[in-house]
Amino acid sequence: MTVSDSPPPDDEGDRRPLLVAIVLFAGIAGLTATDIALDIGEGTSLEHVLTESGLFLLALAGLVTMGLRFAALRRRARALEQEAGALAERLEASAAEAARWRAEAHTVLTGLGAEIDRQLTRWSLTPAEKEVALLLLKGLSHKEVAEARGITEATARQQARAVYRKAGLTGRHDLAAFFLEDLLLPPTSPPE
Incomplete structure (x- = not known):
């Protein structure tokens, strides 16, 4: 033991x-x-x-x-x-x-947050749908989104479907991929 x-x-x-x-x-x-x-x-x-x-x-x-x-x-x-x-x-x-990383990445994260918000606006999402989209991007389940927003799980699912429909995406994986795909490319090696 x-x-x-x-x-x-x-x-x-x-x-x-x-x-x-x-x-x-x-x-x-x-x-x-x-x-x-x-x-x-x-x-x-x-x-x-x-x-x-x-x-x-x-x-x-x-x-x-x-x-x-x-x-x-x-x-x-x-x-x-x-x-x-x-x-x-x-x-x-x-x-x-974590604090060091946040401090180093603050400018990038602030800019990224603003760009994500602009894209959500381009998709014509309501404020509630924007909040749901951001919570889904953070990895929350529909149940967790409902708890975080103080709504029912059915409402959270309905708002998530509205996000996917307005964005032309098929689900949460596509939503995450839309924003993260280009950010997570492997580092390129400098030319020799």
């Missing part, structure tokens, strides 16, 4: 019962050891001393077991904290990369 597969430690839910058990087992072991020492000094029977020694060993075994479980829990918590830190760093790096 990897760190990411293990459930996150719950400090109150996992650690407190272990600490209570450790204290109880330590108390039982300490009291039993004291009782054994006093019993031996008083000349108690061997059977009684052996019985209490068994109880002492059981308390000691419980103390060691709970101590080991507590140490494992602390290791797991540290590993999860490290993993969370690494994930936060990766997320921050991804966000920085």
Whole structure:
């Protein structure tokens, strides 16, 4: 089981019962050891001393077991904290990369957005149809378009069909291809 597969430690839910058990087992072991020492000094029977020694060993075994479980829990918590830190760093790096790309591509994206809007206007789309077309270009499904616009899915489908009809396209794939086909050409190698 990897760190990411293990459930996150719950400090109150996992650690407190272990600490209570450790204290109880330590108390039982300490009291039993004291009782054994006093019993031996008083000349108690061997059977009684052996019985209490068994109880002492059981308390000691419980103390060691709970101590080991507590140490494992602390290791797991540290590993999860490290993993969370690494994930936060990766997320921050991804966000920085996305911000850098947006900044570098801002002029191009602004111009592209304006050109897409001009083309949608040339197709004589209504404002609602333009919004549907843009949401479809972003990859939203009809259901997601309906949720984003606060309309029914049937209305979203009807508006999408109107976009395709007015544009002379057959569907969402053609709509995306109309705008993206020339943008996604492979880079040309410079002449030698």
